[in-house]
Amino acid sequence: xxxxxxKLFSPRAAPxxxxxxxxxxxxxxxLSEAVEQGRRYTTGQLGASAQEPxxxxxxxxxxxxxxxxxxxxxxxxxxxxRELVASCITRAxxxxxxxxxxxxxxxxxxxxxxSGTRRPLSAPVPALAASFGMGKKNNKPAAVSxxxxxxxxxxxxxxxxLKRLVEEGVNLEARDGPHGWTALIWAASGGKLGCLELLIxxxxxxxxxxxxxWTALHQAALCGRAPCVEALLxxxxxxRLKNKDGDTALDVAQEWGKTQVIALLENAAAVAA
Numbered sequence: 001x002x003x004x005x006x007k008l009f010s011p012r013a014a015p016x017x018x019x020x021x022x023x024x025x026x027x028x029x030x031l032s033e034a035v036e037q038g039r040r041y042t043t044g045q046l047g048a049s050a051q052e053p054x055x056x057x058x059x060x061x062x063x064x065x066x067x068x069x070x071x072x073x074x075x076x077x078x079x080x081x082r083e084l085v086a087s088c089i090t091r092a093x094x095x096x097x098x099x100x101x102x103x104x105x106x107x108x109x110x111x112x113x114x115s116g117t118r119r120p121l122s123a124p125v126p127a128l129a130a131s132f133g134m135g136k137k138n139n140k141p142a143a144v145s146x147x148x149x150x151x152x153x154x155x156x157x158x159x160x161x162l163k164r165l166v167e168e169g170v171n172l173e174a175r176d177g178p179h180g181w182t183a184l185i186w187a188a189s190g191g192k193l194g195c196l197e198l199l200i201x202x203x204x205x206x207x208x209x210x211x212x213x214w215t216a217l218h219q220a221a222l223c224g225r226a227p228c229v230e231a232l233l234x235x236x237x238x239x240r241l242k243n244k245d246g247d248t249a250l251d252v253a254q255e256w257g258k259t260q261v262i263a264l265l266e267n268a269a270a271v272a273a
Contacts, residue, residue, distance in 0.1 A: 022071050024081060030056055031088050038095060050095045057092035061085045090245055092254060138196065147174040154183040154199070157261030162199075167219035172204045180211035181219075188216035191225040196232070206237040213243045222248040226260040233268050 001271065034056035041050050064085050077110050107143050114169070150170050153161040160181075166172070171180055181189075184204040187196040196216075200206065207215050217237045220228040229249070250265040 003013055003065045020231075022067055024067030024071055024073065027060045027065075027067055028084070030060030030063060031084065033157055034060055034088065036093070038091060041095070041183040054092050054095050057088050057095075061088055061092075086180040089223050094245065094247075124250045141180070146170050149182070150174060150183045151176050151186050154192060154195045155190040157190065159194045159198065161263050162195050166198065172199060173208060174201060175210075180209075182208045182216075184208060184217045185210060185214070185219050188220040188225060188228045189223055191220075191223065191228055193227045193231060200231065206232060206235055207244075209241070213241075213245075215241055215249070217241070218243055218247075218252055221253040221258060221261045221265065222256060224253075224256075224258040224261055226258075226264060229264050230263050233264065239265055239272075240267055 037053035037056060038050075041053060065083050067073070068081055073188045075083070137247065146165065146168075147170070149161065150165050150172075152158070152166065172184070175182060176186075179185075182204065184196065184199045184206070185208065187199060207217075209215055210219075214222075217229065217232050217239060219225075219243075220232060228232075242248055243252075248265075250262065250269065252258075253261040253265055
């Protein structure tokens with residue numbers, strides 16, 4: 001009797017824990033979330049930041065790669081996962097590029113979004129100041145070269161200084177050190193149409209490329225500078241050129257949701273066809 005009671009009331013064995021979700025599945029889910037967060041950032045939704053999707057892309061890629069190494073998957077599945085990781089790494093790099101450009105050109109506002117949502121550069125931010133030699137050394141302003149003055153005038157829309165430098169014979173194809181950008185690329189990125197038109201009129205190379213093979217048209221598309229895109233296209237800029245990621249200016253505009261720029265570039269493509 002007591003023996004039966006003990007069996008009747010003996011504690012049940014704890015249920016077995018559910019099987020762990022494979023790392024590849026967790027990684028794919030994280031990458032999907034990264035895509036959504038990246039979409040929120042590029043469409044300029046309030047509070048969206050590039051940092052979160054970049055973090056998720058990197059975390060998801062690490063999980064997927066660990067899963068490929070440690071979990072049983074067919075070769076076809078592994079190839080598919082590797083392609084996904086490569087695509088997401090490219091997206092993360094594009095976010096970083098946009099963040100760097102926005103930080104330098106748009107006064108520290110790294111938010112993407114439709115044309116016009118970025119703040120104009122009202123004062124040099126530290127990264128831009130360092131690029132142009134505008135920092136301080138021994139509590140004195142650092143020396144600024146003629147080329148640095150050119151870049152500064154172009155991105156800040158200082159047309160009077162730009163005209164003076166051009167008249168003095170400054171090299172319009174000079175490159176800044178960190179990016180390999182010409183004055184035309186800086187003017188396009190900053191949306192300084194007057195400076196851009198002056199540089200074009202004075203013979204600046206329309207399709208000069210940066211260290212990452214971005215042209216003025218790419219940068220204008222990234223920042224949603226529709227008037228600059230229109231001026232570049234009218235002057236004959238080549239919209240077919242691709243950056244190091246294989247993207248044309250139209251690809252960049254579509255990725256970042258720049259609707260006005262997309263319309264201009266699609267129209268240009270239709271006319272060229």
